[in-house]
Amino acid sequence: MAASTLLMSEQQFSLKSSDDFLDILRAARPSGLLTSLDVTSLFTNVPTEETLEIIAKHVYAHPTLPAPPIPKKILIDLRLCTSESPFRAPDNKIYRQINGVAMGCPLGPTFAEYYMCKIKNQVLSDEQIKPELYCRYVDDIFVVVRDEEQLRNLRLAFEMNSVLKFTYELG
Numbered sequence: 187m188a189a190s191t192l193l194m195s196e197q198q199f200s201l202k203s204s205d206d207f208l209d210i211l212r213a214a215r216p217s218g219l220l221t222s223l224d225v226t227s228l229f230t231n232v233p234t235e236e237t238l239e240i241i242a243k244h245v246y247a248h249p250t251l252p253a254p255p256i257p258k259k260i261l262i263d264l265r266l267c268t269s270e271s272p273f274r275a276p277d278n279k280i281y282r283q284i285n286g287v288a289m290g291c292p293l294g295p296t297f298a299e300y301y302m303c304k305i306k307n308q309v310l311s312d313e314q315i316k317p318e319l320y321c322r323y324v325d326d327i328f329v330v331v332r333d334e335e336q337l338r339n340l341r342l343a344f345e346m347n348s349v350l351k352f353t354y355e356l357g
Contacts, residue, residue: 206321213355218318218330219338219356223344225302227352229294230286233349237301244300268293298324305348315339327352352354 225231242261246253254261270282271288287294302322309318317340319330331337332357341352 190220190326190339217319218332219334220328220330221354221356223329223337223341223352223354225327226353227286228298228302228325229288229291229311232274232286232297232301234297237297238262238264240300240304241296242279262341264293267291268297283290295324297350308347309343312343315343333355 199214200252224333238261242258244259245261268287268291271283271291273283273288273290274280287297306320306322310320315336317336318327319328321328329337329340331340337354337356344350344352
């Protein structure tokens with residue numbers, strides 16, 4: 187899927203609330219096994235450099251919206267706002283975030299959304315492992331699959347197409 191349609195297509199898969207999820211289940215009436223995949227430590231594992239490139243491609247190559255009035259280089263330099271951020275730990279010491287997006291960073295949810303959308307597009311393009319139903323709320327993915335083997339294959343595909351690790355639970 188082209189970068190320009192990245193977020194437009196994500197709206198049909200992203201949940202805003204548990205009511206959204208219930209509405210989707212009622213409408214779809216899925217026949218398989220309802221399960222969940224969970225991203226382990228999503229925010230601290232989002233690759234900031236790669237995600238900035240994903241965002242830049244979407245923002246500067248959109249088919250209908252004009253590019254923002256700031257140079258692409260400045261957008262890419264936003265990595266300074268998302269990584270290596272200082273934070274105070276429970277031990278009252280100040281540390282520097284070195285991996286992923288710092289928790290509490292205002293850009294964190296945006297980065298996570300873009301990165302998750304990218305890997306979702308890659309993984310779900312394979313009809314062999316595509317679940318009957320796919321919905322996501324931040325780092326929680328709800329799927330309806332034929333069986334546990336399809337779920338394991340789906341988890342493996344997500345891990346092979348990203349730097350993330352996933353756990354799953356059977357319904």
